[in-house]
Amino acid sequence: MLFLLAAVASLTLTASPPPFGNAHHPVTREVSPSTPVQREVPAGDFLLVAYGFYRTVVTPIDGPRCSHRPTCSAYAREAISRYGVVGFWLAYDRLLRDAHSSSVRQLPVALRQGRIVFLDPLEESTFWFP
Amino acid sequence: MLLALVLAGTPEAEQQLGFARSLDGDGDYYRAIGEYKRFLYLYPDSPLADEARLAIGRAYVHGEQPDAAEAHFLSLAELSPEWQARALLETGWARYSAGRSQAAIFSLQSFLRQYGARDAADADRARYLLGWALLTEDKSEAAVGAFAAVASLPEKGQLTEAAKNWRSLPRKSPLLAGLLSVVPGAGHLYIGEPLVGLAALGWNGLFSFALYESIRRDQVGVAVLLGALELIWYTGTIFGAVSGAQKYNRDVRLQALDGLRTRFNDRPETWPPSPTSR
Secondary structure (H helix, E strand, O other): OHHHHHHHHHHHHHOOOOOOOOOOOOOOOOOOOOOOOOOOOOOOOHHHHHHHHHHHHHHHHHOOOOOEEOOHHHHHHHHHHHHOHHHHHHHHHHHHOOOEEEOOEEOOEEEEOOEEEEEOOOHHHHOOOO | OHHHHHHHHOOOHHHHHHHHHHHHHOOOHHHHHHHHHHHHHHOOOOOOHHHHHHHHHHHHHHOOOHHHHHHHHHHHOOOOHHHHHHHHHHHHHHHHHOOOHHHHHHHHHHHHHHHOOOOHHHHHHHHHHHHHHHHHOOOHHHHHHHHHHOOOOOOHHHHHHHHHHHHHOOOOOHHHHHHHOOOOOHHHHHOOOHHHHHHHHHHHHHHHHHHHHHHHOOOHHHHHHHHHHHHHHHHHHHHHHHHHHHHHHHHHHHHHHHHHHHHOOOOOOOOOOOOOOO
Protein backbone atom coordinates (compact mmCIF):
# COMPACT_ATOMS: atom_id res chain seq x y z
CA MET A 1 0.00 0.00 0.00
CA LEU A 2 2.79 2.38 0.96
CA PHE A 3 4.65 1.46 -2.18
CA LEU A 4 1.55 2.21 -4.24
CA LEU A 5 1.12 5.59 -2.54
CA ALA A 6 4.79 6.47 -3.12
CA ALA A 7 4.51 5.46 -6.78
CA VAL A 8 1.38 7.62 -7.26
CA ALA A 9 3.02 10.54 -5.47
CA SER A 10 6.18 10.39 -7.56
CA LEU A 11 4.13 10.06 -10.74
CA THR A 12 2.14 13.14 -9.76
CA LEU A 13 5.23 15.17 -9.04
CA THR A 14 7.11 14.22 -12.20
CA ALA A 15 4.19 14.71 -14.58
CA SER A 16 4.07 18.01 -16.46
CA PRO A 17 2.07 20.58 -14.50
CA PRO A 18 -1.56 21.21 -15.36
CA PRO A 19 -2.41 24.81 -16.27
CA PHE A 20 -3.55 25.52 -12.72
CA GLY A 21 -0.31 24.20 -11.15
CA ASN A 22 0.33 21.50 -8.55
CA ALA A 23 2.44 20.91 -5.45
CA HIS A 24 5.60 20.48 -7.49
CA HIS A 25 4.92 23.39 -9.84
CA PRO A 26 2.90 25.94 -7.88
CA VAL A 27 1.28 28.74 -9.81
CA THR A 28 3.02 31.99 -8.95
CA ARG A 29 1.61 34.16 -11.70
CA GLU A 30 -1.98 34.72 -12.67
CA VAL A 31 -1.14 34.64 -16.35
CA SER A 32 1.86 32.80 -17.71
CA PRO A 33 4.30 35.04 -19.58
CA SER A 34 4.20 34.91 -23.34
CA THR A 35 6.82 32.85 -25.14
CA PRO A 36 9.93 34.97 -25.78
CA VAL A 37 10.45 35.90 -29.40
CA GLN A 38 13.39 34.04 -30.89
CA ARG A 39 15.59 36.22 -33.02
CA GLU A 40 18.10 33.73 -34.28
CA VAL A 41 20.59 34.38 -37.03
CA PRO A 42 19.86 32.02 -39.96
CA ALA A 43 21.82 28.77 -39.65
CA GLY A 44 25.02 28.74 -41.68
CA ASP A 45 25.48 32.51 -41.41
CA PHE A 46 29.15 33.49 -41.22
CA LEU A 47 28.47 35.70 -38.20
CA LEU A 48 26.79 32.83 -36.38
CA VAL A 49 29.87 30.68 -36.96
CA ALA A 50 32.14 33.52 -35.79
CA TYR A 51 29.97 34.05 -32.71
CA GLY A 52 29.97 30.31 -31.98
CA PHE A 53 33.76 30.20 -32.30
CA TYR A 54 34.17 33.18 -29.98
CA ARG A 55 31.77 31.74 -27.41
CA THR A 56 33.06 28.17 -27.39
CA VAL A 57 36.79 28.70 -28.01
CA VAL A 58 37.86 32.26 -27.14
CA THR A 59 35.68 32.93 -24.08
CA PRO A 60 36.71 29.78 -22.13
CA ILE A 61 40.37 30.76 -22.65
CA ASP A 62 39.89 34.48 -22.10
CA GLY A 63 37.44 34.13 -19.22
CA PRO A 64 34.17 36.01 -18.59
CA ARG A 65 35.62 39.51 -18.90
CA CYS A 66 32.68 41.49 -20.22
CA SER A 67 31.14 43.71 -17.56
CA HIS A 68 27.94 44.35 -19.54
CA ARG A 69 24.81 42.25 -19.93
CA PRO A 70 24.07 41.04 -22.51
CA THR A 71 27.76 40.45 -23.15
CA CYS A 72 29.30 42.45 -25.98
CA SER A 73 29.47 39.40 -28.27
CA ALA A 74 25.82 38.49 -27.67
CA TYR A 75 24.90 42.17 -28.11
CA ALA A 76 26.79 42.37 -31.42
CA ARG A 77 25.17 39.19 -32.67
CA GLU A 78 21.68 40.41 -31.86
CA ALA A 79 22.38 43.92 -33.21
CA ILE A 80 23.71 42.65 -36.53
CA SER A 81 20.94 40.07 -36.94
CA ARG A 82 18.32 42.77 -36.33
CA TYR A 83 19.81 45.86 -37.92
CA GLY A 84 22.40 44.66 -40.45
CA VAL A 85 25.13 47.28 -41.05
CA VAL A 86 23.76 49.53 -38.30
CA GLY A 87 24.32 46.55 -35.99
CA PHE A 88 28.06 46.86 -36.60
CA TRP A 89 27.89 50.50 -35.52
CA LEU A 90 25.90 49.57 -32.43
CA ALA A 91 28.44 46.88 -31.53
CA TYR A 92 31.38 49.27 -32.04
CA ASP A 93 29.66 51.93 -29.95
CA ARG A 94 29.08 49.37 -27.19
CA LEU A 95 32.78 48.45 -27.14
CA LEU A 96 33.73 52.09 -26.58
CA ARG A 97 31.30 52.59 -23.71
CA ASP A 98 31.82 52.03 -20.01
CA ALA A 99 29.37 52.10 -17.11
CA HIS A 100 27.49 55.14 -18.39
CA SER A 101 24.42 55.40 -20.56
CA SER A 102 25.28 59.06 -21.12
CA SER A 103 27.29 61.71 -19.30
CA VAL A 104 24.35 62.30 -16.93
CA ARG A 105 23.27 58.76 -16.12
CA GLN A 106 24.92 55.49 -15.07
CA LEU A 107 23.71 52.18 -16.44
CA PRO A 108 21.70 50.11 -13.95
CA VAL A 109 23.70 47.42 -12.19
CA ALA A 110 22.90 43.84 -11.18
CA LEU A 111 24.66 41.02 -9.37
CA ARG A 112 25.26 38.04 -11.68
CA GLN A 113 27.27 35.03 -10.49
CA GLY A 114 28.94 37.09 -7.80
CA ARG A 115 29.93 39.93 -10.16
CA ILE A 116 28.49 43.38 -10.54
CA VAL A 117 27.45 43.86 -14.17
CA PHE A 118 25.95 46.78 -16.09
CA LEU A 119 22.60 46.17 -17.73
CA ASP A 120 22.69 47.54 -21.25
CA PRO A 121 20.19 45.83 -23.55
CA LEU A 122 19.99 46.67 -27.24
CA GLU A 123 16.85 48.76 -26.66
CA GLU A 124 18.92 51.15 -24.56
CA SER A 125 20.58 52.36 -27.76
CA THR A 126 17.81 51.87 -30.31
CA PHE A 127 14.91 53.64 -28.56
CA TRP A 128 15.21 56.58 -30.96
CA PHE A 129 15.18 54.53 -34.17
CA PRO A 130 12.24 55.40 -36.42
CA MET B 1 -28.96 21.02 8.92
CA LEU B 2 -26.72 20.59 5.88
CA LEU B 3 -27.81 23.97 4.51
CA ALA B 4 -27.04 25.59 7.84
CA LEU B 5 -23.54 24.09 7.75
CA VAL B 6 -22.97 25.33 4.20
CA LEU B 7 -24.19 28.81 5.05
CA ALA B 8 -22.06 28.88 8.18
CA GLY B 9 -19.02 28.08 6.03
CA THR B 10 -19.70 30.90 3.53
CA PRO B 11 -17.69 34.02 4.32
CA GLU B 12 -19.50 37.27 4.59
CA ALA B 13 -19.20 39.51 1.54
CA GLU B 14 -17.39 42.25 3.42
CA GLN B 15 -14.93 39.79 4.98
CA GLN B 16 -14.28 38.13 1.67
CA LEU B 17 -13.53 41.44 -0.01
CA GLY B 18 -11.52 42.54 3.03
CA PHE B 19 -9.26 39.51 2.62
CA ALA B 20 -8.76 40.33 -1.07
CA ARG B 21 -7.96 43.96 -0.18
CA SER B 22 -5.50 42.76 2.44
CA LEU B 23 -3.65 40.55 -0.08
CA ASP B 24 -3.67 43.45 -2.52
CA GLY B 25 -2.24 45.78 0.11
CA ASP B 26 0.50 43.26 0.90
CA GLY B 27 1.55 43.24 -2.74
CA ASP B 28 0.37 39.64 -3.25
CA TYR B 29 -1.47 40.68 -6.40
CA TYR B 30 -2.02 37.30 -7.98
CA ARG B 31 -3.72 35.83 -4.96
CA ALA B 32 -5.62 39.09 -4.52
CA ILE B 33 -6.96 38.76 -8.07
CA GLY B 34 -8.08 35.23 -7.25
CA GLU B 35 -9.86 36.43 -4.13
CA TYR B 36 -11.54 39.32 -5.97
CA LYS B 37 -12.73 36.80 -8.55
CA ARG B 38 -14.00 34.50 -5.82
CA PHE B 39 -15.91 37.46 -4.36
CA LEU B 40 -17.47 38.21 -7.74
CA TYR B 41 -18.40 34.56 -8.15
CA LEU B 42 -20.05 34.39 -4.73
CA TYR B 43 -21.61 37.86 -4.70
CA PRO B 44 -22.07 39.03 -8.31
CA ASP B 45 -24.91 41.38 -7.33
CA SER B 46 -23.27 42.87 -4.25
CA PRO B 47 -22.97 46.68 -4.13
CA LEU B 48 -19.25 46.05 -3.63
CA ALA B 49 -18.92 44.06 -6.87
CA ASP B 50 -17.89 47.08 -8.92
CA GLU B 51 -15.05 47.77 -6.51
CA ALA B 52 -13.83 44.18 -6.95
CA ARG B 53 -14.04 44.45 -10.75
CA LEU B 54 -11.97 47.63 -10.71
CA ALA B 55 -9.50 46.22 -8.21
CA ILE B 56 -8.78 43.20 -10.44
CA GLY B 57 -7.61 45.46 -13.28
CA ARG B 58 -5.52 47.58 -10.95
CA ALA B 59 -3.94 44.50 -9.34
CA TYR B 60 -2.93 43.29 -12.80
CA VAL B 61 -1.15 46.61 -13.36
CA HIS B 62 0.57 46.49 -9.96
CA GLY B 63 1.55 42.89 -10.73
CA GLU B 64 3.20 44.12 -13.94
CA GLN B 65 0.78 42.47 -16.32
CA PRO B 66 -0.51 45.45 -18.30
CA ASP B 67 -1.81 43.30 -21.17
CA ALA B 68 -4.02 41.33 -18.79
CA ALA B 69 -5.17 44.63 -17.21
CA GLU B 70 -6.14 46.08 -20.57
CA ALA B 71 -8.00 42.92 -21.52
CA HIS B 72 -9.86 43.05 -18.19
CA PHE B 73 -10.84 46.71 -18.57
CA LEU B 74 -11.93 45.99 -22.13
CA SER B 75 -14.22 43.25 -20.85
CA LEU B 76 -15.65 45.64 -18.22
CA ALA B 77 -16.51 48.16 -20.95
CA GLU B 78 -19.17 45.75 -22.19
CA LEU B 79 -21.06 45.78 -18.88
CA SER B 80 -22.74 49.20 -19.13
CA PRO B 81 -22.29 52.72 -20.56
CA GLU B 82 -20.94 53.84 -17.15
CA TRP B 83 -18.35 51.09 -17.25
CA GLN B 84 -17.45 52.04 -20.82
CA ALA B 85 -16.30 55.46 -19.60
CA ARG B 86 -14.64 54.09 -16.48
CA ALA B 87 -12.82 51.36 -18.44
CA LEU B 88 -11.41 53.90 -20.90
CA LEU B 89 -10.06 56.07 -18.09
CA GLU B 90 -8.62 53.08 -16.25
CA THR B 91 -7.03 51.83 -19.47
CA GLY B 92 -5.30 55.20 -19.81
CA TRP B 93 -4.11 54.95 -16.21
CA ALA B 94 -2.94 51.35 -16.75
CA ARG B 95 -1.06 52.26 -19.90
CA TYR B 96 0.66 55.21 -18.27
CA SER B 97 1.51 53.18 -15.16
CA ALA B 98 3.02 50.47 -17.38
CA GLY B 99 5.23 53.02 -19.16
CA ARG B 100 3.16 53.05 -22.36
CA SER B 101 2.76 56.80 -22.46
CA GLN B 102 1.91 57.12 -26.12
CA ALA B 103 -0.93 54.60 -25.86
CA ALA B 104 -2.05 56.27 -22.60
CA ILE B 105 -2.32 59.64 -24.37
CA PHE B 106 -4.60 58.07 -26.97
CA SER B 107 -6.90 56.52 -24.32
CA LEU B 108 -7.04 59.62 -22.14
CA GLN B 109 -7.74 61.97 -25.04
CA SER B 110 -10.50 59.60 -26.19
CA PHE B 111 -11.95 59.63 -22.68
CA LEU B 112 -11.89 63.43 -22.47
CA ARG B 113 -13.44 63.75 -25.92
CA GLN B 114 -16.28 61.31 -25.22
CA TYR B 115 -16.91 61.61 -21.48
CA GLY B 116 -15.06 64.76 -20.41
CA ALA B 117 -18.26 66.58 -19.46
CA ARG B 118 -19.78 63.69 -17.51
CA ASP B 119 -17.92 63.66 -14.19
CA ALA B 120 -15.69 66.54 -13.05
CA ALA B 121 -13.40 64.42 -10.83
CA ASP B 122 -12.84 61.78 -13.54
CA ALA B 123 -12.17 64.47 -16.14
CA ASP B 124 -9.64 66.13 -13.83
CA ARG B 125 -7.92 62.81 -13.19
CA ALA B 126 -7.78 62.15 -16.94
CA ARG B 127 -6.29 65.62 -17.62
CA TYR B 128 -3.76 65.16 -14.83
CA LEU B 129 -2.68 61.72 -16.15
CA LEU B 130 -2.62 63.13 -19.68
CA GLY B 131 -0.27 65.90 -18.53
CA TRP B 132 2.15 63.36 -17.08
CA ALA B 133 1.96 61.13 -20.16
CA LEU B 134 2.62 64.11 -22.45
CA LEU B 135 5.56 65.20 -20.32
CA THR B 136 6.98 61.66 -20.49
CA GLU B 137 6.70 61.87 -24.27
CA ASP B 138 8.54 65.24 -24.21
CA LYS B 139 5.44 67.12 -25.41
CA SER B 140 5.78 69.82 -22.81
CA GLU B 141 3.57 72.48 -24.43
CA ALA B 142 0.62 70.09 -24.62
CA ALA B 143 1.39 69.01 -21.03
CA VAL B 144 1.16 72.65 -19.88
CA GLY B 145 -2.32 72.80 -21.43
CA ALA B 146 -3.40 69.53 -19.79
CA PHE B 147 -2.19 70.54 -16.31
CA ALA B 148 -3.65 74.04 -16.66
CA ALA B 149 -7.05 72.53 -17.57
CA VAL B 150 -7.26 70.58 -14.29
CA ALA B 151 -9.93 72.38 -12.28
CA SER B 152 -9.23 71.24 -8.72
CA LEU B 153 -5.60 70.68 -7.83
CA PRO B 154 -3.54 72.72 -5.35
CA GLU B 155 -0.25 71.70 -7.03
CA LYS B 156 -1.49 72.79 -10.46
CA GLY B 157 0.72 75.88 -10.50
CA GLN B 158 3.91 73.97 -9.67
CA LEU B 159 3.24 71.31 -12.28
CA THR B 160 2.34 73.82 -14.98
CA GLU B 161 5.52 75.75 -14.18
CA ALA B 162 7.63 72.56 -14.35
CA ALA B 163 6.10 71.72 -17.74
CA LYS B 164 6.75 75.28 -18.96
CA ASN B 165 10.42 74.99 -17.94
CA TRP B 166 10.76 71.65 -19.73
CA ARG B 167 12.10 73.31 -22.87
CA SER B 168 14.92 74.93 -20.92
CA LEU B 169 16.37 71.57 -19.86
CA PRO B 170 19.83 71.00 -21.37
CA ARG B 171 19.72 69.48 -24.85
CA LYS B 172 22.41 68.28 -27.24
CA SER B 173 21.84 68.38 -30.98
CA PRO B 174 22.25 64.92 -32.55
CA LEU B 175 22.89 66.61 -35.91
CA LEU B 176 25.70 68.75 -34.51
CA ALA B 177 27.18 65.74 -32.68
CA GLY B 178 27.22 63.80 -35.97
CA LEU B 179 28.73 66.68 -37.92
CA LEU B 180 31.45 67.26 -35.32
CA SER B 181 32.33 63.55 -35.50
CA VAL B 182 33.81 64.15 -38.94
CA VAL B 183 36.84 64.62 -36.67
CA PRO B 184 36.60 61.34 -34.70
CA GLY B 185 35.94 62.00 -31.04
CA ALA B 186 34.85 65.66 -31.40
CA GLY B 187 31.17 64.68 -31.34
CA HIS B 188 31.68 62.70 -28.13
CA LEU B 189 33.49 65.66 -26.62
CA TYR B 190 30.44 67.80 -27.43
CA ILE B 191 28.04 65.39 -25.69
CA GLY B 192 30.22 65.30 -22.57
CA GLU B 193 32.02 61.98 -23.08
CA PRO B 194 35.68 63.01 -23.53
CA LEU B 195 37.13 59.58 -22.66
CA VAL B 196 34.96 57.80 -25.22
CA GLY B 197 35.95 60.50 -27.72
CA LEU B 198 39.62 59.97 -26.95
CA ALA B 199 39.24 56.20 -27.41
CA ALA B 200 37.45 56.76 -30.74
CA LEU B 201 40.16 59.18 -31.87
CA GLY B 202 42.94 56.74 -30.93
CA TRP B 203 41.23 53.74 -32.55
CA ASN B 204 40.44 55.60 -35.77
CA GLY B 205 43.93 57.15 -35.80
CA LEU B 206 45.54 53.74 -35.42
CA PHE B 207 43.58 52.19 -38.29
CA SER B 208 44.01 55.27 -40.50
CA PHE B 209 47.76 55.16 -39.98
CA ALA B 210 47.87 51.42 -40.73
CA LEU B 211 45.75 52.00 -43.85
CA TYR B 212 48.08 54.80 -45.00
CA GLU B 213 51.14 52.60 -44.47
CA SER B 214 49.62 49.65 -46.33
CA ILE B 215 48.76 51.92 -49.30
CA ARG B 216 52.25 53.45 -49.25
CA ARG B 217 53.77 49.96 -49.37
CA ASP B 218 51.40 48.81 -52.15
CA GLN B 219 49.87 46.08 -49.95
CA VAL B 220 46.52 46.06 -51.72
CA GLY B 221 44.93 43.15 -49.81
CA VAL B 222 45.81 44.57 -46.41
CA ALA B 223 44.71 48.04 -47.51
CA VAL B 224 41.28 46.75 -48.60
CA LEU B 225 40.79 44.88 -45.30
CA LEU B 226 41.94 47.83 -43.19
CA GLY B 227 39.90 50.25 -45.30
CA ALA B 228 36.74 48.17 -44.78
CA LEU B 229 37.35 48.01 -41.02
CA GLU B 230 38.20 51.71 -40.76
CA LEU B 231 35.00 52.54 -42.66
CA ILE B 232 33.02 50.69 -39.97
CA TRP B 233 34.92 52.41 -37.13
CA TYR B 234 34.64 55.86 -38.72
CA THR B 235 30.93 55.70 -39.50
CA GLY B 236 30.42 53.94 -36.17
CA THR B 237 31.98 56.90 -34.36
CA ILE B 238 29.57 59.28 -36.10
CA PHE B 239 26.66 56.98 -35.25
CA GLY B 240 27.87 56.70 -31.64
CA ALA B 241 27.92 60.50 -31.23
CA VAL B 242 24.39 60.83 -32.67
CA SER B 243 23.15 57.99 -30.46
CA GLY B 244 24.94 59.52 -27.46
CA ALA B 245 23.19 62.87 -28.01
CA GLN B 246 19.82 61.08 -28.15
CA LYS B 247 20.63 59.25 -24.92
CA TYR B 248 21.78 62.47 -23.26
CA ASN B 249 18.49 64.21 -24.13
CA ARG B 250 16.45 61.24 -22.92
CA ASP B 251 18.43 60.86 -19.67
CA VAL B 252 18.23 64.55 -18.76
CA ARG B 253 14.45 64.39 -19.18
CA LEU B 254 14.19 61.11 -17.28
CA GLN B 255 16.08 62.64 -14.38
CA ALA B 256 13.80 65.68 -14.40
CA LEU B 257 10.75 63.39 -14.48
CA ASP B 258 12.10 61.29 -11.59
CA GLY B 259 12.59 64.50 -9.61
CA LEU B 260 8.97 65.52 -10.23
CA ARG B 261 7.68 62.04 -9.39
CA THR B 262 9.30 62.17 -5.96
CA ARG B 263 7.29 65.34 -5.26
CA PHE B 264 3.96 64.45 -6.84
CA ASN B 265 1.85 61.33 -7.23
CA ASP B 266 1.89 60.90 -11.00
CA ARG B 267 -0.47 57.90 -11.24
CA PRO B 268 -3.36 58.52 -8.87
CA GLU B 269 -6.05 55.87 -8.53
CA THR B 270 -8.45 58.31 -6.95
CA TRP B 271 -9.09 62.02 -7.26
CA PRO B 272 -7.67 64.26 -5.88
CA PRO B 273 -4.29 62.50 -5.96
CA SER B 274 -3.08 61.30 -2.62
CA PRO B 275 0.66 61.31 -1.90
CA THR B 276 0.27 57.98 -0.15
CA SER B 277 -1.35 56.07 -3.04
CA ARG B 278 0.74 53.56 -4.89
